Amino acid sequence: MYAGAKALLATNSNIQLAVASLYSGEELQVLKLGEITYYLLPGAGDVISYNAKLEAYWKQIDQDFAPDVTHVHGTEYPHGLAYVNACGSEKVIISIQGLVSVYERYYYGGISEKVLLKNITIRDILRNDTIITQRNRMVQRGSFEKQMIQSVKHIIGRTAWDKAHTWALNSAIKYHFCNETLREEFYKYKWGYQNCKKYSIFLSQAHYPIKGLQQMLAALPFILAHYPQTKVYVAGHNFTNKGFLKINGFGKYIQSQIEDLGIQDNVVFLGMLSEQQMCQQFLKANVFVCPSSIENSPNSIGEAQLLGVPCVASIVGGMTDMIEDHQSGLLYRFEEVEMLAKNVCDIFSDLELTQKLSENGRIAAWERHNKTANSTRMVEIYNNVAKVDTSYMQVSNQV
Secondary structure (H helix, E strand, C coil): CHHHHHHHHHHCCCCEEEEEEEECCCCCEEEEECCEEEEEEECCCCCCCCCCCHHHHHHHHHHHHCCCCEEEECCCCCHHHHHHHHHCCCCEEEECCCCHHHHHHHCCCCCCHHHHHHCCCHHHHHHCCCHHHHHHHHHHHHHHHHHHHHHCCEEEECCHHHHHHHHHHCCCCEEEECCCCCCHHHHCCCCCHHHCCCCEEEECCCCCHHHCHHHHHHHHHHHHCCCCCCEEEECECCCCCCCCCCCCHHHHHHHHHHHHHCCHHHEEECECCCHHHHHHHHHHCCEEEECCCCCCCCHHHHHHHHHCCCEEEECCCCHHHCCCECCCEEEECCCCHHHHHHHHHHHHHCHHHHHHHHHHHHHHHHHHCCHHHHHHHHHHHHHHHHCCCCCCCCCCCEC
């Protein structure tokens, strides 16, 4: 969102922009930093349940800033619904990120409930935070998401998947297509085979089942049979070595999987990475893998492609809007870990294929994530929602 806002202001000096978000304080705060006004709403504790107290804050913000358009980024949490309930939906447009009301179907990532129950830990019980509980919370959030989508007239999406699902919830909604602008760092560099760490696989997220680390690990023995020097590098802390009282159920499951497969020396957790560190890790990778059980249009694929990193991804959600199989990346069914392994090995063994995927992916991503084109399109959408006559002016008030 920050990258998009930055690009929007860079190309439209007549726009006044405010950003509102929840924080852990106890009173509404208003800050002016540079060209953006920030509103901080108290209420960052329980973000799962609907908080009716937010409605009064939203009314106060709406009266203070008087926006021509209110753009809600994401439907995953109910504070956006509180704005709609407080201020109405006439000038509201929602951007779809993911859809938790759909994601919950795939939350277990192919792991059976029996196995999940077997791996519940002391930490999970004390915190009431098992994988099953997490999914139930997602179902709860999904009910608010459905209400929100059914309450508004305008929505922004970017894949056939999100278009179909929003249509199913509200067939009268006006769907506006607009691609995402990504983080600045990923526009600065270009991946090169000669500079990458050979036989290295990079995953940018892995800490809950939906992201599919378990599938990558299941595929790894097939890869190691041909390329025993292969290593999987995972962004984020090592959640498998937390100790008896701190490890969660998914960490316990992954720990057992790594031990059972004998791949302890082939999996490396990198710790938390900054934007710059993440970019450099992409550049080091021989291949980027997105093995998720569901995604809409993951920014990780977009960032990898912007750099030219060869990509392998599961055919889920909106993935086929980002990758054309064997042209700008390699695709496989989420369940088929053998196909995942074969795709990785094909990139390791075929330099011509690797270069083709790299170049084609980069061309597609630079068109898809073009900052100027996306900010221009966003202004067109704002004009449409605000009902501005664009024959003689651009939107000139507040978003």
